[in-house]
Amino acid sequence: MSHVWRPLFVALAVVATILCMRLVLVPDDFGIHEQGYMYGWHRKGNETDWKNIKVKYRTTAYCINCHKDKYLDIKDSPHAAIMCENCHGPALGHPQDPRTLEINRSRQLCVRCHFKLPYPNSARGGIKGINPATHHPEAECVLCHYPHNPLRAAVRKEAKR
Template identity: 35%
Template sequence: MPPQLKTLIPLFGAFIVLFLIARHFLVPVSFGELGHYRFNSIAENKEKAMNYAGKDACADCHDDKAAQLKSDVHSGLSCETCHGPGQAHTENPETVKLNKPDQRSFCGNCHSMNASRPKFMVQIELKEHNPDKKCIECHNPHQPWQLKE
């Protein structure tokens, strides 16, 4: 064996061992198990908390309101479309209350006159259609065509 190799082989060997040790500590657990990423990250993404409970969860307790909603044109809406995320409310129904939006502008999100909206949408001019009243004074949001007065 040439003398140069005798000195170089251990040196290279040491470099390779150092590299493998460094690699062991620098590459995170489960990296590359399925691709060029940390496989455990998939499970971490699954574990995040939910804020929206879903329509079925609401109907478990509020079956009367769910039946009302189903009977009129708002049947396609989810409860949480207007009332906001309800997961916390399903867990602590006494302490966490959901909001009941009653501003005209909130109804206007869907129903204000706008040429961009599809024709099937019922639209009104917010400034002309009973401008000093709240929408819910006449319309029950759960049954919009069952007028109150």
């Protein structure tokens, strides 16, 4: 009968050890707050630390203030759901240092979303895709396509200026 009890006692000892270590290692303010039990990586004691961290991404609402023309171009286009910083990088430090945002005209940026993928039943499969090896590989996409509103050709947009 000892062959049954020994593993059971070992398992109980392991569980008891884990629970004791949890009491010692996990802070008292971890996970339980005024909203009831909240299971997650949250401590009331370090909220101030998190508030002091600068946010890298500011969302499109931040960009509209200075770039209303670009926002008006993109808001009714297929790219409307894409945040500005997905293509231009995080706005942390902008506009104080304009070089913090990149204007990336490389094909690799566009191909991140527009590489033709065979997913007909997903939203990703619905994005118009190309084969970058055969679709004008010598040219940057922005020579023909206006990225803020791809339904309008870049050449026509530039001609209006």
